[in-house]
Every structure is written in C-alpha cells, then in structure tokens.
Amino acid sequence: MDISAVALIASLIVAATPILLAAIGELVVEKAGVLNLGVEGMMIIGAVVGFIAAVNTQSAFVGFVAGALAGGALSFLFAILTQYLLSNQVASGLALTLFGLGLAALLGHGYTGIKPPASPKMEFFGLSELPVLGPTVFHHDLMVYFSITLVAGVWAFLKFTRAGLVLRAVGENHDAAHALGYKVVRIRVAAILFGGACAGLGGAYLSLIRVPQWTEGMTAGAGWIALAIVVFASWKPWRIILGAYLFGGVTILQLNLQAIGVDIPVSYLSMAPYLVTIVVLVIMSADRARASLNAPASLGRIFHASN
Amino acid sequence: MSLISLQNLTKTYPGVIANDAVSFDIDHAEIHALLGENGAGKSTLVKMIYGLVKPDSGTITFQDKPFAPREPRAARKAGVAMVFQHFSLFEALSVAENIALGMEKPPKPAILSDQIREVSVKYGLTLDPERLVGDLSVGERQRVEIIRCLLQEPKLFIMDEPTSVLTPQEVQTLFETLRRLRDEGTSILYISHKLEEIKQLCQRATVLRGGKVVATCTPSAETAKSMAEMMVGTKLTTPQKIKPEFGQPLLRVQNLSVKSADPFGTSLVDINFTLRAGEIMGIAGVAGNGQDELMLALSGEIRTPPASVQIEGGFVGQLGPAKRRQRGLLSAPEERLGHAAAPDMTLTENVLLSAYHRQNLGRRGFIDFARAQIFAQGVIKRFDVRTPSAENSAKSLSGGNLQKFVVGREVMQNPRVFVVNQPTWGVDAAAAAAIRQSLLELAMAGAGVLVISQDLDELMEVSHSFAVLSEGRLSPPRDAEGITVEEIGLLMGGAEIA
Numbered sequence: 095m096d097i098s099a100v101a102l103i104a105s106l107i108v109a110a111t112p113i114l115l116a117a118i119g120e121l122v123v124e125k126a127g128v129l130n131l132g133v134e135g136m137m138i139i140g141a142v143v144g145f146i147a148a149v150n151t152q153s154a155f156v157g158f159v160a161g162a163l164a165g166g167a168l169s170f171l172f173a174i175l176t177q178y179l180l181s182n183q184v185a186s187g188l189a190l191t192l193f194g195l196g197l198a199a200l201l202g203h204g205y206t207g208i209k210p211p212a213s214p215k216m217e218f219f220g221l222s223e224l225p226v227l228g229p230t231v232f233h234h235d236l237m238v239y240f241s242i243t244l245v246a247g248v249w250a251f252l253k254f255t256r257a258g259l260v261l262r263a264v265g266e267n268h269d270a271a272h273a274l275g276y277k278v279v280r281i282r283v284a285a286i287l288f289g290g291a292c293a294g295l296g297g298a299y300l301s302l303i304r305v306p307q308w309t310e311g312m313t314a315g316a317g318w319i320a321l322a323i324v325v326f327a328s329w330k331p332w333r334i335i336l337g338a339y340l341f342g343g344v345t346i347l348q349l350n351l352q353a354i355g356v357d358i359p360v361s362y363l364s365m366a367p368y369l370v371t372i373v374v375l376v377i378m379s380a381d382r383a384r385a386s387l388n389a390p391a392s393l394g395r396i397f398h399a400s401n
Numbered sequence: 402m403s404l405i406s407l408q409n410l411t412k413t414y415p416g417v418i419a420n421d422a423v424s425f426d427i428d429h430a431e432i433h434a435l436l437g438e439n440g441a442g443k444s445t446l447v448k449m450i451y452g453l454v455k456p457d458s459g460t461i462t463f464q465d466k467p468f469a470p471r472e473p474r475a476a477r478k479a480g481v482a483m484v485f486q487h488f489s490l491f492e493a494l495s496v497a498e499n500i501a502l503g504m505e506k507p508p509k510p511a512i513l514s515d516q517i518r519e520v521s522v523k524y525g526l527t528l529d530p531e532r533l534v535g536d537l538s539v540g541e542r543q544r545v546e547i548i549r550c551l552l553q554e555p556k557l558f559i560m561d562e563p564t565s566v567l568t569p570q571e572v573q574t575l576f577e578t579l580r581r582l583r584d585e586g587t588s589i590l591y592i593s594h595k596l597e598e599i600k601q602l603c604q605r606a607t608v609l610r611g612g613k614v615v616a617t618c619t620p621s622a623e624t625a626k627s628m629a630e631m632m633v634g635t636k637l638t639t640p641q642k643i644k645p646e647f648g649q650p651l652l653r654v655q656n657l658s659v660k661s662a663d664p665f666g667t668s669l670v671d672i673n674f675t676l677r678a679g680e681i682m683g684i685a686g687v688a689g690n691g692q693d694e695l696m697l698a699l700s701g702e703i704r705t706p707p708a709s710v711q712i713e714g715g716f717v718g719q720l721g722p723a724k725r726r727q728r729g730l731l732s733a734p735e736e737r738l739g740h741a742a743a744p745d746m747t748l749t750e751n752v753l754l755s756a757y758h759r760q761n762l763g764r765r766g767f768i769d770f771a772r773a774q775i776f777a778q779g780v781i782k783r784f785d786v787r788t789p790s791a792e793n794s795a796k797s798l799s800g801g802n803l804q805k806f807v808v809g810r811e812v813m814q815n816p817r818v819f820v821v822n823q824p825t826w827g828v829d830a831a832a833a834a835a836i837r838q839s840l841l842e843l844a845m846a847g848a849g850v851l852v853i854s855q856d857l858d859e860l861m862e863v864s865h866s867f868a869v870l871s872e873g874r875l876s877p878p879r880d881a882e883g884i885t886v887e888e889i890g891l892l893m894g895g896a897e898i899a
Binding site for chain 2: 256260262263266269270273274275276390391
C-alpha cells in the first residue's frame with residue numbers, strides 16, 4: 095500500500111481541527127493573562143456531552159452546540175475559582191482536567207460503541223470535483239472551515255478592535271489596566287468562557303467526526319498539545335494553524351507508516367508527534383529574550399484589586 | 402470660585418486612617434502642591450479624586466457641582482486626568498495603543514497618530530507614536546502618560562511624583578510644559594516630596610501628615626528645610642560626611658560586559674572601576690540604563706568571566722551570590738519584596754537567607770533558630786524597624802520599614818564590600834537619613850560601599866566619588882567634591898561619556 099499525498103493532506107486537516115479549535119480558544123485566554131491548564135478536561139467534556147446530545151437528537155449541529163456549552167460551563171468553574179476566589183491557576187487547571195476526565199467517563203457510560211449522526215461534507219459547486227485541490231481543500235465538513243474562519247476572526251479581533259486591544263492590555267499589565275478603569279476580572283471571565291467553548295467544540299469534533307464514536311479518555315492528550323501549540327505559535331493566531339496542522343500531519347503520517355508496515359516499532363511511531371512537539375518547543379524557546387517578548391507579561395499571575 | 406474643593410474627606414482602612422477630614426481647594430490655573438511623607442495619605446487622597454477609591458465620608462465640589470466619580474472613566478469624562486507614580490503603561494504595546502487605552506473614545510489609529518505628533522510638537526515632548534513602549538526610556542514613558550492626558554484637554558491634571566525618575570534637564574522640560582498648561586488655564590495638583598522643585602513651580606502647597614492637613618503655605622516664601630519640618634513634624638538633621646583616607650582596593654571591576662536577559666533591559670558595556678576601603682562610590686543614572694544588570698553582575702546572580710569582578714584581588718566573576726557573601730561582598734537589591742526579601746517568610750527566616758554563613762546561624766547543618774531570631778531582633782532594634790515581632794511576615798511590613806530591614810540585615814553582617822541599589826526608595830525622610838548614616842558609618846569602619854541610586858541629592862550627600870551609568874556604559878569615576886548637579890545631569894543624559 096502506498097501513501098497517497100492527497101489522502102494524507104485531507105486526513106491531516108481532519109486530525110488537526112480539534113487541536114486547532116482548542117488552541118485558538120486557549121490563545122485568547124492566555125492573551126488575557128490567564129493560564130488555563132484544563133483544556134484537556136474541557137475537551138473531553140465537550141466530546142462526551144456533544145456526543146450524547148447528537149445521538150439523542152440525531153443532529154450533529156445540536157451536538158456541537160452542546161459540546162461548546164459544556165466546555166464553557168466547565169471553564170466557568172475555573173473562572174470562579176481563579177478570578178473570584180483567587181486560587182492558583184496551575185493547580186485549578188490541573189484539577190479541572192482530572193475532574194473533566196472523570197466526569198466524562200461517568201456521563202459516557204452506556205454510550206460506547208454507538209455511531210453518531212453523520213455530518214455532511216461541504217460541496218462547493220463543482221470545486222470539490224477538482225483533482226487534488228478538490229479532496230484536499232474543498233471537500234470537508236463545515237467545522238473545518240469554521241475553525242479557520244474562527245482563527246481569522248480572533249486575529250482580526252485582537253489586532254483591529256478596541257475590545258481586542260483592551261484584552262491584550264489586561265494580559266500585559268493587569269494593574270495598569272485596572273488603574274485605567276478596565277474591568278480586569280470581567281474581561282478575563284469572558285475570555286475563559288470563550289476558551290472553554292472552543293475546547294468543548296474541539297472535543298465534540300473528536301467524538302462526532304474525527305473518530306467518530308465515544309471511548310473513555312479519547313482526547314488522549316490533545317488538550318495538552320493544544321496548550322503546547324499556543325506557546326509554539328508565540329501567541330500569534332496564524333501560527334496556531336501552522337502548529338496544529340504540523341502536529342496533525344505527523345500524527346497522520348505515523349498512522350500511515352504503521353499501516354504500510356514500516357520496520358520501526360509501533361511505540362516509536364506513536365511517540366513521534368509528541369517528540370516533534372517537544373523538539374519544536376525547545377527550538378522556539380531557545381532564544382529566551384524573544385520568547386518572553388511575545389508572552390503576555392501578566393500570564394498566570396493572580397489579579398487582586400488592592401484598592 | 403475655586404475649580405475643585407474638597408470638604409472633610411475621610412477614608413479609613415483596617416487599622417489605619419488614611420485621610421482624616423481633609424479639606425482644601427485648588428483655584429483655576431493654579432499649580433498646587435500636595436506635600437507629605439510616605440504614608441501621609443497623599444495617594445489615597447488623589448485616588449479619591451480620580452475615582453479609584455470611594456471616600457467614607459466628605460464631599461468634593463468640582464466646577465461648582467458635586468463630584469463623586471464612581472470609576473476613573475467618570476473622572477476622566479469630567480475633566481480630571483492623572484499621571485501615575487508607577488506608570489500605567491503596557492510595555493509590549495505601541496505608544497499609540499497605550500494612549501488609545503487611556504481615552505474614552507479614541508479616534509481611528511491614523512488620526513490618533515497625527516494628534517499625538519501634533520501635541521508632542523506643541524508642548525516640546527518628542528515622541529514617535531509607532532514605537533513600542535518597552536523600548537522607551539523612563540522620561541519618554543512619562544511623556545506617553547502626559548500626552549495621553551493632554552489629548553483629553555483636562556481641567557485638572559494630577560501628577561504623582563513625576564520627577565523621581567527624570568534627569569535634571571528632563572525636569573526642566575517638564576516644568577516648562579506644566580507652566581504652559583497653567584497659562585492655558587489648566588490647574589495642576591502636583592504631588593512630590595522634592596521641596597526645591599515645589600518652590601520653583603507651585604503657587605500654593607497643602608501639607609499632609611498622618612492623614613491630616615497640618616499646614617498650608619506659599620512655597621516661594623518658605624525654605625526647603627521649613628517645609629520638610631512641616632512634613633515630618635520634627636527638626637531634621639542631615640548626616641555628616643567626613644572625607645576619610647582611602648585604604649586598599651576592595652572591589653575591582655574590569656572590562657565587565659553583560660548581555661541583558663530581559664528583552665527590554667540594557668546590556669552593560671565594558672564597565673571599569675575600583676572601590677577602595679572607606680570609600681562610598683555613588684552611581685547615578687536614570688532607571689533602565691543598566692542599573693539592574695550591574696546589580697545582578699555584582700551580587701553574583703549573573704555570572705561573568707572570573708577576572709571581571711575581583712574582591713581583594715581574588716577573582717569572583719564566576720562565583721554565585723553565596724560564595725561572594727562568604728568573601729565579604731553583600732548586596733541589597735532595589736526590589737524589596739520578592740527579590741531582597743521573601744514576602745511570605747518571617748523576618749527571622751529572611752535573615753537566614755542572607756546571613757546563614759556569615760553569622761553562623763547553623764549548627765551541623767540544622768538551622769539555629771534561636772540565634773537567627775536574636776540577629777533579626779538586633780536588626781529590628783538598631784534600624785528602628787516598626788514590626789510587632791521578628792516572627793511577622795516580610796510582606797506585612799510597610800515599604801519603608803522593610804527597606805530599613807533589608808539594608809540593616811546586610812549592614813549588620815559587617816560586609817567588606819556593600820552594594821546597594823536605591824537604598825532609600827520610598828522611605829520617609831527620617832528613615833532615609835538613618836539608612837544613609839549607617840552607610841557612612843560602614844565606610845568609616847573600613848568597608849567599601851557602592852550606592853546605585855537615581856536620587857541625586859542622596860548621592861551628593863553620601864558619596865566620596867561619583868560615576869554615571871548611561872545606556873549600559875559607566876563614566877570614569879571622579880571625586881564627588883565640587884561636582885554640580887548640572888554636570889551630573891549632562892552625564893546622565895549621556896551627553897559626554899569621556
């Protein structure tokens with residue numbers, strides 16, 4: 095069996111989309127100065143709730159909405175803990191992941207082995223019939239295009255709008271933003287909710303399209319990869335696409351290599367995407383001065399208005 | 402009729418009365434000084450005017466109408482603008498973005514950039530709207546704040562300690578801008594404890610002490626000393642500097658170059674000087690010209706080639722802080738909380754962090770808490786640190802008290818060489834005098850002292866020799882006797898590094 099480049103690209107886009115969604119959400123959260131390590135937990139909750147909703151209503155659309163809402167709801171818990179009760183963001187994020195994984199396993203009990211309703215692929219008036227370009231670019235489900243539009247939207251929001259400027263300002267120096275009269279906590283809660291909804295959407299994409307079925311622990315570290323990709327992208331929206339597709343590409347490549355029986359132990363191949371991520375992160379952060387230039391300066395710091 | 406009038410403003414925090422029935426008023430087109438020691442309640446008072454703090458009782462009348470801004474936005478809308486002591490700027494954003502954030506309804510970016518250029522030309526405050534604030538000098542950053550305020554055409558302009566970070570020449574430029582604003586009808590509330598400046602600039606002054614108005618005066622009719630005594634409430638004595646005979650070279654720095662790890666930091670370029678026994682060397686310079694990097698390289702937090710830092714002839718450039726301490730080089734960094742002291746640890750524990758070896762506070766690898774406590778209590782007693790006990794956490798102390806503690810902790814270890822950055826930053830006049838006196842005594846006892854500071858008056862008061870750090874380069878040290886503030890100012894601006 096050969097590896098067809100066309101099939102490879104088409105499937106890497108599908109593999110990358112859940113991570114892309116989660117990562118662009120986390121980027122907004124971190125730009126507001128909050129480090130939410132609970133992406134994995136919010137993704138899997140999105141995956142299971144989206145799956146349950148889709149199966150029960152037989153509508154993939156309802157599934158995606160439910161997934162986003164569930165991710166948002168879980169992130170609201172994180173927002174209350176870190177923004178109002180001023181608890182440590184790292185610990186709260188880790189707890190959120192553990193809680194999400196456990197809760198998802200409980201909710202998903204009895205939903206294993208079921209097929210979700212299918213999501214139709216987009217047709218672009220004959221464009222989808224083009225050789226090469228058709229199957230790689232113009233023959234995907236709606237969510238793939240939505241995810242790319244979302245990245246563009248986030249980029250434009252952060253770069254051109256006043257609300258985006260305020261959000262960046264809050265992440266850069268929350269004390270100064272407060273002194274100027276901006277509502278630091280309110281802005282951060284909004285960003286956290288957006289991040290949660292994106293992660294939930296990414297999770298729902300996993301269980302409804304990518305796999306598509308529900309299995310316990312099915313996110314398998316995708317949330318952590320999304321977190322790494324935000325750093326890899328140096329907090330720049332367009333580079334999120336690059337990072338997610340790079341990771342998706344390596345994942346698909348190793349699956350294909352396994353399928354054609356390359357003479358390398360399977361464990362090494364499944365390790366590959368994660369190894370590549372680590373290597374890229376090391377290269378990215380080699381220049382400390384540059385890395386810290388891009389990072390939001392208030393990232394992970396607790397804000398408390400002292401006056 | 403006055404522009405703004407405060408009547409019986411009171412604000413209490415748990416355990417402290419920050420403002421106690423404060424009343425005064427500011428006329429139209431007047432520069433009014435608000436004087437007071439640290440902790441006298443100046444900041445709380447202006448925060449109430451700016452809507453950041455709500456008064457417990459009392460009223461404000463602004464332009465003949467009751468005025469109770471609920472948030473800064475409301476105050477800005479009414480025509481009150483404020484430049485903060487610690488700048489409210491965003492380093493990773495551009496000048497124009499920073500200014501837009503401080504405005505209610507900013508115009509389109511292109512129009513705003515033009516407005517910024519226009520105002521900066523009009524008031525002689527050169528500034529490029531597209532530059533990143535992180536790349537600007539401290540003086541330029543202040544211009545960003547001022548222009549942000551000016552674009553809103555305020556009626557009342559509040560400035561909180563604006564000159565503490567400027568060179569003397571920059572101060573004069575600022576004063577010209579302020580006088581022009583006054584002539585155009587803007588009133589200015591000017592907070593400072595630099596009395597000579599207030600004499601030059603302000604028509605009237607209100608003096609706060611312990612949250613109460615204790616005096617109102619006309620600065621031009623007072624002397625700096627008489628105003629200082631109003632602030633402190635007692636007679637002041639200045640420490641006496643005696644020029645000693647210098648002994649052996651203790652600290653020698655040779656061709657020291659350090660690349661800054663901070664993207665907005667300043668790298669050091671080929672620094673050379675020698676500090677002798679009994680000598681206090683003052684290093685002046687505007688913040689951000691390499692002071693932090695010099696401090697780190699001397700304390701050992703940044704390692705350099707062995708020969709670049711020498712203590713009594715021994716190469717120590719490659720050694721870390723603990724090893725340098727054992728050889729007699731002690732240091733007290735500028736940032737008290739988090740760098741000089743661990744905020745959540747008690748004073749006793751904080752003493753252990755730097756004095757463990759020199760004061761023998763350990764026994765067979767275990768901490769000797771009894772001895773550590775005695776040492777901590779000694780520091781508290783000698784430096785008059787106001788704290789219930791040595792078992793209180795460092796962060797519970799006020800800034801001035803903690804500063805006395807961290808300087809005292811090092812001084813009491815009898816250093817051979819003592820390096821201190823901003824020894825009296827944010828400390829009231831009486832405590833500052835005590836800290837300076839202890840530095841002079843240390844030098845008289847034969848230690849070498851290196852004082853890095855932005856406060857020129859302080860450096861003139863204590864140092865025997867003098868050098869200026871500008872853009873990471875150090876001017877050759879010269880005798881402090883006979884040097885004038887103007888000469889130093891020129892050096893600080895980087896005019897002549899000869």
